Each structure stands twice: as C-alpha cells, then as structure tokens.
Amino acid sequence: MSIPVVDFSAYSLSGTDVTDEQLQRLAAELKRAFVEIGFVLLTNTGITQEEVDRFMDISLKFFLQPDELKKPFSRQTFPNNLNHGWVSLETEKLNPNRPADLKESFNTSSFHPDIAWPSSDGLQDFKEIHMSFFQRCKELSLRVLRVMAVSLGLDPDVFLSAHLLIETDDNATTMRSLYYPPVKRVKENQLRCGEHSDYGTITLVFQGTDGLEVCTRAGDYIPAAYIPGAVLINIADLMQRWTADQFISVSHRVLMPPAGDPGTRQSVAFFLHPDDEVLITCCDGSNKYPPIKAGDYVTQKFNESYEKKKA
Numbered sequence: 001m002s003i004p005v006v007d008f009s010a011y012s013l014s015g016t017d018v019t020d021e022q023l024q025r026l027a028a029e030l031k032r033a034f035v036e037i038g039f040v041l042l043t044n045t046g047i048t049q050e051e052v053d054r055f056m057d058i059s060l061k062f063f064l065q066p067d068e069l070k071k072p073f074s075r076q077t078f079p080n081n082l083n084h085g086w087v088s089l090e091t092e093k094l095n096p097n098r099p100a101d102l103k104e105s106f107n108t109s110s111f112h113p114d115i116a117w118p119s120s121d122g123l124q125d126f127k128e129i130h131m132s133f134f135q136r137c138k139e140l141s142l143r144v145l146r147v148m149a150v151s152l153g154l155d156p157d158v159f160l161s162a163h164l165l166i167e168t169d170d171n172a173t174t175m176r177s178l179y180y181p182p183v184k185r186v187k188e189n190q191l192r193c194g195e196h197s198d199y200g201t202i203t204l205v206f207q208g209t210d211g212l213e214v215c216t217r218a219g220d221y222i223p224a225a226y227i228p229g230a231v232l233i234n235i236a237d238l239m240q241r242w243t244a245d246q247f248i249s250v251s252h253r254v255l256m257p258p259a260g261d262p263g264t265r266q267s268v269a270f271f272l273h274p275d276d277e278v279l280i281t282c283c284d285g286s287n288k289y290p291p292i293k294a295g296d297y298v299t300q301k302f303n304e305s306y307e308k309k310k311a
C-alpha cells in the first residue's frame with residue numbers, strides 16, 4: 001500500500017478555469033484517498049519547489065542561530081496569539097506517552113501588527129517569505145476544501161464558509177516550519193515526531209527529505225515518499241468528525257535515526273483550521289459526534305501536547 005498520487009493540474013493555482021467534469025474527476029480521486037488512507041500526494045498544485053526551497057532556506061537560517069537570538073520570538077510571547085512563534089527543542093510532545101519530540105519549530109499563526117518578526121542579518125526577508133508562503137498554502141487549501149465538499153455531494157462552499165477568518169486571531173490556522181537537528185543523544189522511546197493525528201480540517205505537508213510515516217487502516221506504518229514539488233495533504237481530526245468518519249484522520253510520525261546520525265530534516269506543515277467559533281456538526285446529520293466548537297477542540301489538544309514541564 002502506498003499514498004495515492006493525484007495530478008491537481010486542472011485546479012492548479014496557476015491554471016485558469018476548471019471545468020465541472022475536471023472537478024468531478026478530482027473529487028472522485030481525492031475522496032478515494034481520504035476514505036481509504038486519509039493522505040494524498042498532490043502534484044502540479046501551482047506551488048513550486050523553488051517557493052518551498054526559498055521558504056526552507058530562510059527557516060534554516062533562523063533555526064541555526066543560537067537559542068538566545070530565537071528566544072524573543074518564542075511561542076506564548078505574543079498576547080494576541082499564544083500559538084505564534086518559536087518552539088524550542090524537546091518542548092512539544094505529540095505523543096504524550098513518549099519523551100518530548102527531538103525537533104524545533106516556528107509557528108506562523110498571526111499577522112497582527114504587534115507580532116515581532118526576526119529581521120537581523122540574513123533574515124530581513126523572513127517576514128515577507130513567511131507571509132507569502134502562508135498565502136499560497138491558504139489558497140491551495142481552500143481549493144482542496146471545495147473539491148472535498150463536491151466529493152461528498154455537499155454545497156461546494158460548505159467547508160469554505162467555515163474558514164473566513166484565517167490569518168486573524170479568531171482562527172487557529174498555523175503554518176509550521178520544522179527543523180530536526182542531527183541526533184547526538186537519544187532518550188528511550190524518543191522520536192523526532194511522536195505518533196499523532198493533526199487537529200484541524202486538513203494539513204499540507206512539504207517534506208525536505210523522506211522520513212514521515214503514515215499508519216494505514218490495517219495498523220502498519222508506511223513511508224510517505226518525498227516527491228520534489230508534490231504536496232502531501234492529510235485529513236485532520238475536525239474534518240473526520242465533520243464527515244462522521246467518512247474521511248479519516250490517521251496517526252503519523254517521524255522516526256528517530258540512530259544516535260550519532262549527522263542527518264538533519266526540514267519540513268513545513270500548514271494546519272488549516274475552521275474559525276474558532278464554528279460549531280462542527282456531522283454533515284450527514286448522523287450526530288455520530290456531539291457538536292464541538294473548533295476553538296475548544298484545538299485548545300484541549302494544545303493543553304495535552306504542551307503539558308507543563310516538571311521542575
């Protein structure tokens with residue numbers, strides 16, 4: 001079993017109008033992938049490998065600085081958006097039953113004027129590159145939401161209309177740049193990224209190298225191959241609830257290389273979330289899950305993955 005590859009050129013960000021027939025074909029292909037495995041690899045989306053490389057290059061410059069220079073940009077520093085900012089190594093625990101993940105990250109969740117952005121030597125373009133890559137990911141995500149609604153025979157705007165406040169502090173959508181450093185020492189059972197499912201509607205993932213593994217319905221982890229220029233898209237928890245389990249939000253992880261391995265890894269995850277106040281109710285009327293406010297669900301999940309460190 002492998003992750004299906006779907007050619008998105010008919011609805012690419014750089015394309016012109018999509019025909020109804022093309023939309024229906026894409027809808028059928030995405031539906032099959034999201035029902036069977038919860039992940040798909042999209043090619044020809046309009047987001048180019050050059051754009052991804054430009055983003056990863058400036059991110060790496062930020063991560064390779066000493067911690068002292070990164071601290072002023074830490075997550076929980078900005079009162080208007082507590083999720084925005086830098087997360088240091090071994091802080092987040094995506095699988096609460098393991099030691100904290102051996103990774104650091106930078107969350108872009110807010111464009112509020114009070115946010116301070118890195119701007120020192122070499123990082124002058126950090127804000128602009130982050131803002132423009134965020135926009136590209138947002139545009140692609142919204143197209144995918146439309147195709148998903150069509151695939152379920154719903155109003156094409158049903159999911160889109162719950163994502164009107166992206167970029168504001170009333171919507172949890174976050175673009176996360178990830179850096180996995182060379183592995184020096186490893187704690188027992190520690191991973192680069194522990195087993196977890198994502199929390200929002202869908203996630204876009206751009207890998208810089210192989211490494212991500214995805215759990216199939218049969219319970220085996222299979223590699224999500226790195227295909228330059230392709231975008232990996234997965235269903236997240238709120239979309240599984242919304243679709244009453246038609247689309248599945250599955251566990252994924254990044255394993256730990258052996259201690260002493262000098263290899264590093266970079267990736268970018270764009271976590272799309274509905275507006276905080278949106279009530280997620282099963283779209284088939286089944287009531288399989290009780291309605292939940294999108295913002296409440298994500299707050300509960302953050303509390304689990306950023307549990308207070310013991311003194």
Ligand SMILES: O=C(O)CCC(=O)C(=O)O
Binds near residue numbers: 193269
């Ligand atoms: O590094 C990756 O490829 C994926 C990371 C991930 O799954 C996440 O941060 O939710």
Ligand SMILES: [Fe+2]
Binds near residue numbers: 269
């Ligand atoms: Fe994830």
